[in-house]
Amino acid sequence: MSNGPLQIKAISGHAGPVPGRDASRDYDVCKLVDVTTCIGCKACEVACLEWNGYPFRETVFDNTYQTMPDLAWNYYNLIRFDEHVAEDGTLSWLMRKDQCMHCADPGCLLACPADGAIVQYSNGIVDFQQEHCIGCQYCVTGCPFNIPKFNKETKKVHKCTLCSDRVGAGLEPACIKACPTGCLHFGSKDDMKELAETRVRQLHEHSSHKNAGVYDPAGVGGTHVIYVLHDKDHPERYGGLPKDPQIPLLVRLWKGPLKWLGNIAIAAGIIGVATHYLRFGPKRAEEETKGEPK
Amino acid sequence: MSAASDVRPSGATGEIERYTFRERVMHWFTGITYLYCLATGLAFYSPHLYWLASVLGGGATSRFWHPILGVVFLMGTLWMNNFWHRDMEMTETDRRWLDRVEHYMANRDDLLPSQERFNAGQKLFYWLMLYGALLLLLTGFFLWVPEYIPRQAAWVRPLAVLLHEIAALATIGGFIIHIYMGVFFVPGSMTAITTGWVSRAWARTHHRLWYLRVTGSPPPQE
Numbered sequence: 001m002s003n004g005p006l007q008i009k010a011i012s013g014h015a016g017p018v019p020g021r022d023a024s025r026d027y028d029v030c031k032l033v034d035v036t037t038c039i040g041c042k043a044c045e046v047a048c049l050e051w052n053g054y055p056f057r058e059t060v061f062d063n064t065y066q067t068m069p070d071l072a073w074n075y076y077n078l079i080r081f082d083e084h085v086a087e088d089g090t091l092s093w094l095m096r097k098d099q100c101m102h103c104a105d106p107g108c109l110l111a112c113p114a115d116g117a118i119v120q121y122s123n124g125i126v127d128f129q130q131e132h133c134i135g136c137q138y139c140v141t142g143c144p145f146n147i148p149k150f151n152k153e154t155k156k157v158h159k160c161t162l163c164s165d166r167v168g169a170g171l172e173p174a175c176i177k178a179c180p181t182g183c184l185h186f187g188s189k190d191d192m193k194e195l196a197e198t199r200v201r202q203l204h205e206h207s208s209h210k211n212a213g214v215y216d217p218a219g220v221g222g223t224h225v226i227y228v229l230h231d232k233d234h235p236e237r238y239g240g241l242p243k244d245p246q247i248p249l250l251v252r253l254w255k256g257p258l259k260w261l262g263n264i265a266i267a268a269g270i271i272g273v274a275t276h277y278l279r280f281g282p283k284r285a286e287e288e289t290k291g292e293p294k
Numbered sequence: 295m296s297a298a299s300d301v302r303p304s305g306a307t308g309e310i311e312r313y314t315f316r317e318r319v320m321h322w323f324t325g326i327t328y329l330y331c332l333a334t335g336l337a338f339y340s341p342h343l344y345w346l347a348s349v350l351g352g353g354a355t356s357r358f359w360h361p362i363l364g365v366v367f368l369m370g371t372l373w374m375n376n377f378w379h380r381d382m383e384m385t386e387t388d389r390r391w392l393d394r395v396e397h398y399m400a401n402r403d404d405l406l407p408s409q410e411r412f413n414a415g416q417k418l419f420y421w422l423m424l425y426g427a428l429l430l431l432l433t434g435f436f437l438w439v440p441e442y443i444p445r446q447a448a449w450v451r452p453l454a455v456l457l458h459e460i461a462a463l464a465t466i467g468g469f470i471i472h473i474y475m476g477v478f479f480v481p482g483s484m485t486a487i488t489t490g491w492v493s494r495a496w497a498r499t500h501h502r503l504w505y506l507r508v509t510g511s512p513p514p515q516e
Contacts, residue, residue, distance in 0.1 A: 113341070132353070137441065150441045250453055251452045253456060259340065262339070269466075273471065280400055285482065285496040
């Protein structure tokens with residue numbers, strides 16, 4: 001969080017310790033989504049639309065509580081709803097707030113060819129700069145979470161900004177502010193991980209969710225949005241959250257070795273023909289013979 | 295009507311018409327559309343060449359026109375194929391010529407079999423560009439409108455990009471040699487493809503079988 005110097009150190013006439021005095025004020029931020037306390041109210045969806053100035057969209061009824069099938073270019077944040085029947089026959093409603101995960105190793109940024117269209121801030125937020133976006137949608141190809149969404153009219157790609165405009169001013173993201181159950185938390189990555197682990201211990205000790213755990217996938221270098229899941233071994237039950245997300249290998253090949261091989265081949269080709277000219281020179285036609293052809 | 299039969303020796307100047315007006319238009323039509331796709335494609339290929347997109351109207355503009363001009367390029371290539379594919383078929387002589395291509399590179403053409411209207415190298419370049427263009431369009435289609443690829447088929451996306459770049463690099467390799475040979479290595483080629491005319495000596499040196507055919511001379515005894 002960027003309000004480090006304005007962190008309250010002492011309070012006059014205040015009984016007890018200063019709230020949050022020992023909280024970490026590292027610059028890398030994190031959103032913690034505790035799906036075990038999400039009630040699917042969608043206040044976060046509304047807050048997201050309001051802050052970003054998008055109109056509410058028509059909902060699509062699919063016999064569940066999910067607002068619509070997928071995220072949209074002007075809908076960054078969607079509660080994914082799944083019904084899960086456990087082995088013992090008990091039914092549970094799984095609700096997960098789906099949005100950009102703000103990967104530490106972002107596949108969208110790796111795949112993007114446009115100078116300045118995607119930036120990663122030092123606080124961990126990965127942000128799209130639409131004025132530099134060329135609409136190629138390589139970011140969609142690079143993203144293991146299927147997050148960026150294309151606006152067919154403007155030919156620009158959009159996704160959750162983690163409210164970089166609010167966070168830059170020392171505020172929490174809009175969704176955090178709207179959450180009524182406290183299932184959403186925002187702070188430094190260290191604090192959120194600690195809070196998540198505390199909640200996981202609580203679930204282990206006081207509930208039947210013995211396999212509860214934190215979702216902070218290492219395959220993309222960790223994320224700046226982390227989840228507490230009832231069952232950390234089955235993230236795919238929550239609307240297809242990938243178990244081990246990775247930037248696609250073909251994207252790494254294309255952005256890594258192939259670039260270098262290609263660059264070397266092109267340079268070698270140009271140097272090769274130039275050297276050939278110096279060595280052998282032009283191919284001259286025979287002398288023109290006067291008179292009869294042949 | 296086959297393209298070769300359009301070509302007539304010119305009695306007046308002693309020069310020979312190598313490329314008809316239609317062939318020259320075909321060549322420069324595909325050449326210029328290829329160059330546009332090359333420049334914008336290289337801009338997307340490498341951050342160090344992104345300035346090419348800026349010069350050509352910006353990244354978004356280049357992204358918009360690159361696939362359209364790509365289709366136009368392929369249409370030009372198919373148009374060309376309609377007139378040239380027969381001239382471009384590989385023959386036994388071509389294979390013998392390719393076996394000894396190092397003599398061609400070393401300017402020892404006397405050690406090589408005489409060539410028809412196009413030599414084996416030109417034919418190889420022709421087929422490289424034709425099949426390259428087809429592969430580029432096939433893979434490029436997925437890059438053009440990826441928003442219509444369903445999530446279940448998402449694996450197609452990176453594969454298409456990879457194949458698109460490999461195909462592009464293959465054509466670039468041919469293109470470098472093509473430019474080098476046309477502009478530097480074989481003097482007279484540039485005049486031939488712009489004005490259409492070559493000297494008799496040029497035709498006799500580089501394409502003797504073709505020269506003998508269009509001048510109505512008897513074929514050589516080998």
